[in-house]
Amino acid sequence: MVTGAMPPTSAQPPSEGTCDAMTTTAVPSKIRVEKVSFAYSNAEALRAVSLDVYPHEVTVLFGPARSGKTTLLRLLNRLTDLLEGTRRSGHIYLDGQDIFAPDVDVAELRRRVGMVFAMPIPLPMSIRANLTYGLQLKGIRDRALLEARVESALRAAALWDEVKDRLEDPASSLSGGQQQRLCLARILALEPEVILLDNPTSGLDPISTSKVEASLHELRQRYTIIAVPHSVQQAARIADRAAFMLGGEIIEVGTAREIFTRPRDPRTRDYVEGRFG
Amino acid sequence: MSREMKQKLAFALLTAAAVVVVVPVLLVAGYIIWRGAGAISLEFLLSAPRHGLREGGIFPAAIGTVILTLGTAIVALPLGVGAAIYLSEYARDDLLTRLIRMAIINLAGIPSVVYGLFGLGLFVLFLRCGTSILAGSLTLGLLTLPVVISTAEEAIRAVPQSFRVVSVSLGGTKWQTIRHLVLPNALPGIITGVILGLERAAGETAPILFTVAAVYLPRLPRSIFDQTMALPYHLFVISTQVPGMPMTLQFGTALVLLAFVLSLNAAATIIRSHFRRRRSW
Ligand SMILES: Nc1ncnc2c1ncn2[C@@H]1O[C@H](COP(=O)(O)OP(=O)(O)OP(=O)(O)O)[C@@H](O)[C@H]1O
Ligand SMILES: [Mg+2]
Numbered sequence: 001m002v003t004g005a006m007p008p009t010s011a012q013p014p015s016e017g018t019c020d021a022m023t024t025t026a027v028p029s030k031i032r033v034e035k036v037s038f039a040y041s042n043a044e045a046l047r048a049v050s051l052d053v054y055p056h057e058v059t060v061l062f063g064p065a066r067s068g069k070t071t072l073l074r075l076l077n078r079l080t081d082l083l084e085g086t087r088r089s090g091h092i093y094l095d096g097q098d099i100f101a102p103d104v105d106v107a108e109l110r111r112r113v114g115m116v117f118a119m120p121i122p123l124p125m126s127i128r129a130n131l132t133y134g135l136q137l138k139g140i141r142d143r144a145l146l147e148a149r150v151e152s153a154l155r156a157a158a159l160w161d162e163v164k165d166r167l168e169d170p171a172s173s174l175s176g177g178q179q180q181r182l183c184l185a186r187i188l189a190l191e192p193e194v195i196l197l198d199n200p201t202s203g204l205d206p207i208s209t210s211k212v213e214a215s216l217h218e219l220r221q222r223y224t225i226i227a228v229p230h231s232v233q234q235a236a237r238i239a240d241r242a243a244f245m246l247g248g249e250i251i252e253v254g255t256a257r258e259i260f261t262r263p264r265d266p267r268t269r270d271y272v273e274g275r276f277g
Numbered sequence: 278m279s280r281e282m283k284q285k286l287a288f289a290l291l292t293a294a295a296v297v298v299v300v301p302v303l304l305v306a307g308y309i310i311w312r313g314a315g316a317i318s319l320e321f322l323l324s325a326p327r328h329g330l331r332e333g334g335i336f337p338a339a340i341g342t343v344i345l346t347l348g349t350a351i352v353a354l355p356l357g358v359g360a361a362i363y364l365s366e367y368a369r370d371d372l373l374t375r376l377i378r379m380a381i382i383n384l385a386g387i388p389s390v391v392y393g394l395f396g397l398g399l400f401v402l403f404l405r406c407g408t409s410i411l412a413g414s415l416t417l418g419l420l421t422l423p424v425v426i427s428t429a430e431e432a433i434r435a436v437p438q439s440f441r442v443v444s445v446s447l448g449g450t451k452w453q454t455i456r457h458l459v460l461p462n463a464l465p466g467i468i469t470g471v472i473l474g475l476e477r478a479a480g481e482t483a484p485i486l487f488t489v490a491a492v493y494l495p496r497l498p499r500s501i502f503d504q505t506m507a508l509p510y511h512l513f514v515i516s517t518q519v520p521g522m523p524m525t526l527q528f529g530t531a532l533v534l535l536a537f538v539l540s541l542n543a544a545a546t547i548i549r550s551h552f553r554r555r556r557s558w
Contacts, residue, residue, distance in 0.1 A: 079446055111448040121439045124462055134447035137457065190448065 030055040030194060030224045031076060031113075032093040038071055041085030045071040047248045048090070053194075054241065058216055058225045060256075062235040063245035063271065069228045070118070072245070073196045076226070077113040078106055094194070111138065114187030118199040118228075120179035122171030127163055130171045130182060131189045138190070149189045157185035158215050177208035184215075195219065197227040201234070213238055232272055236260040244268045309531050316529025325495035326511075330519050335530050340497055341505035342479055342537065345413055345489065348501070349478045352418025354471055357425030361467075364426070365433040366455055385423035390483035392420045397487035411501040413489025420484055421474035428470025432463040465552035472545040476538050482509040492518075508534040 029052035038046040046068045053059045061069045074080045075092060078099060092099050099109055111134065123130050131150045140146060150167070154160035159181040163174070171182055180200060187195060197216075201209040216238050219225060229235040235242060239256040244263070252259065252268045263269045278286070320334055327333035360377075368374040396416030406412040436459050444454040460467075478484075490510035498505045512530045515522050 077446065079442065082442065082445060107448040107450055110446055115446045117443070117446075119439075121443050123440060123443060123458065133444070133457075134449070137444075137447065137449045137453050186447065 027054055028096070029053055029093075030095065031226075032091075032096075033072070033076075034091040034093070036072075036075065036090035036092060037088070038068075038075060038080065039087045040071075040083065045248055046075075049245075049248075049250050051243055051250055051253060053224060053226055055224045056220055056222075057240040058220050058227060058238050060235045060239035060242040061226065061228050061245055062232060062242060063251075067245040068248040069245055070198055071248075073115065073198055073226065073228065076194070076196055077110045077115055079110075079115060081106065107137075111190045112192055113194040113196065114190060114192035115196045116180075116183050116187055116198065116200055118202050120176065120183045122174065122179050122182055125171065126168045127171045127174070127182065128167040130186055134186065134190045149191075153185040153189035156188050156215070156219065157181040158211055159185055177204045177211075180204060180208070181212070181215075184212075188219075192223065194224045194226065197225065199228050199230050202230055209234075232260075232274065244271060246271070306535065309528055309535055313525065313528030313530075313532035316525040317532065321526075321529055322533070326493065330493065330511075330515050331522060331526075335508065335511060335533060337495055337497055338506040338508045338511040338530070339533060339537075341490075341507040342509070342534070344410060344498065344505060345417060345485065345507055346475050346479045346541075348410055348414025349417040349421055350471060350475055352414050353421040353425045353474060353478075356418070357422050357471070357474075358429050358467060360422075360426050361429035361433055362455060362460075365430045366451070366459070381423050381426055384419070385427075388483075389420060389481050390486075392416055392484040393487050395419075396484060401488055407502060408487070408489060408491075408504050409502045410489055410498055410505055413485045413505075413507075414501075416484045416488045417478040417481065420481065421471075421478045424474035424477065425471050428473065429463070429467045432466025432470065433459060435466060436462045465548055469545045469549050472541050472548075476541045479538055479541065480509050480534065482513050485510055508537070 031051075031053040033049055033051040033053075036046055036049045037044075049068070049072060051059075051072075061072060063069060071080070075088070076099075080086055080088070088100075094109070094113065097104070123133060125133070128150055131153055132146050135146060135149060151160065151164075154163060159178060162178060163169075163182075166173075171179065174182060180203075184195075184197075184200065200216075201212050204212065213234070216225060216227065220240070227238060229238060236256065239259070241254070242256050242259040243253040244251045244259060244265070244267075246267055252263060252265045254263075258264075259268065260272055263272055322334060322339065323336050324334035325337050326335065360381075364374070364377065368377070393416065396412055396419075400406045400412035400415050401408055404412075406415070440458055440462070441454050444458045445451070449457070482490075485507055489504055490507050491504040492506075492510075492514055494504060494506050508530060512527065512534060515530065516527050
């Protein structure tokens with residue numbers, strides 16, 4: 001499902017307000033969000049949102065509470081399908097393929113675009129089983145392969161040294177910070193292409209936070225990352241590219257330097273400088 | 278009356294209510310043990326009744342009850358759990374669902390003797406199962422369904438929604454999520470519910486009266502199309518139909534039936550507490 005239906009303008013990022021950021025990027029976008037509007041059964045959440053996400057970058061979605069950041073993440077791997085009574089318009093392309101097309105294998109999409117939730121939710125099973133769960137559902141039985149994935153995922157999430165001797169312990173016995181990294185490792189075990197991180201350091205102490213931030217820089221080399229940070233400061237630290245969201249709209253997108261040093265829109269400027277939100 | 282007095286009075290009354298509930302249970306159990314314990318012997322447990330039921334043991338009836346309980350489980354477990362999964366995971370809130378729920382509620386309210394007549398009409402006569410273990414198990418299974426469905430549904434709903442979302446976000450389909458995450462975690466609750474239902478089925482007389490029970494059948498059944506004796510019916514017969522019946526045999530039979538039901542209960546409690554200790558949410 002990689003090639004096929006390329007939208008006509010797929011390699012052509014939106015120009016509005018972000019021209020100079022884009023001229024530096026000749027690569028086609030990994031994910032393209034095109035005029036997406038979305039409403040829950042009782043509330044409008046996104047209004048005509050457009051965004052290009054480039055491979056091997058950390059793209060940050062930031063903005064005040066209820067601005068639609070989580071909703072946009074959930075749309076990217078269609079977790080919004082689980083809710084009833086929602087309305088959606090617009091298109092989202094992954095490698096040029098419309099993810100809402102009827103022939104898309106949604107389970108496969110979710111393995112390619114993995115989500116780490118704001119609250120770490122370990123499944124009620126051992127640490128090892130948490131990591132192999134997704135792989136086994138995919139049909140992988142080969143023990144050696146499973147073992148290898150467990151180890152490499154835990155190493156990539158900077159958790160291996162802490163848990164390698166207690167893989168059979170219940171995952172709930174881990175600390176909050178370890179659980180958060182376990183949830184990241186659980187996604188990495190599936191070898192995704194895109195990782196969605198919703199507030200990956202919520203509730204973490206400063207040391208764990210900097211560990212997670214450091215691992216993002218590593219991960220970027222192999223994956224495309226979209227993250228919702230917990231503060232503007234964190235956004236500025238981890239972003240290659242940033243999108244400022246407000247009231248369900250993307251107000252401004254650009255490289256980290258543009259957004260955090262010379263934003264164009266006064267609302268972005270106010271928010272970045274801490275005047276509201 | 279001062280607030281403190283009211284407080285004390287309420288406490289005293291509530292304690293009394295709790296004690297009043299417990300006392301009859303202890304009295305019944307104590308009385309049956311006192312009157313029946315003398316009858317219990319290996320011979321009583323392992324031999325068939327003799328001399329117009331006035332002598333001998335209860336072996337065929339005890340085995341019959343075990344078999345009927347197993348048969349009931351085989352009928353009620355897949356049907357009940359299947360219905361519970363459907364209702365909790367798939368059913369939309371529409372007319373069909375409301376009809377199903379209403380049917381289940383009504384099923385729970387039907388008197389057991391009506392189940393017996395229904396079993397006679399449907400299974401014994403219409404479906405030509407004859408008076409048999411099959412017909413009896415189906416009838417008892419139906420009787421048990423409402424309990425199994427409602428406890429299983431509750432256990433399934435108790436598995437947090439967030440786990441389901443995680444499972445789906447890791448590439449699980451809906452069915453995989455149910456099969457590999459929801460059911461394993463709901464299992465202790467489901468088993469408890471099934472056992473509670475079986476307890477009731479094991480002690481029922483009316484539903485087996487017309488569908489399976491034999492007054493006197495000293496040999497063990499050979500197939501599911503055979504009749505069988507069963508403890509509750511045997512107890513009914515020797516208590517009401519046999520003049521000059523020694524009382525200790527009646528109380529001995531009651532004691533064995535009580536012990537069987539209570540041991541099912543104990544099993545349910547052990548399973549529940551075992552899994553509750555292991556459970557991690
Ligand atoms: N499951 C849901 N059902 C109904 N409405 C929802 C749901 N989730 C979010 N919303 C609504 O959609 C809007 C956007 O919410 P969203 O969670 O996407 O914002 P957010 O930017 O992630 O906020 P936060 O920073 O607080 O996490 C809000 O008005 C919110 O109330
Ligand atoms: Mg959010």
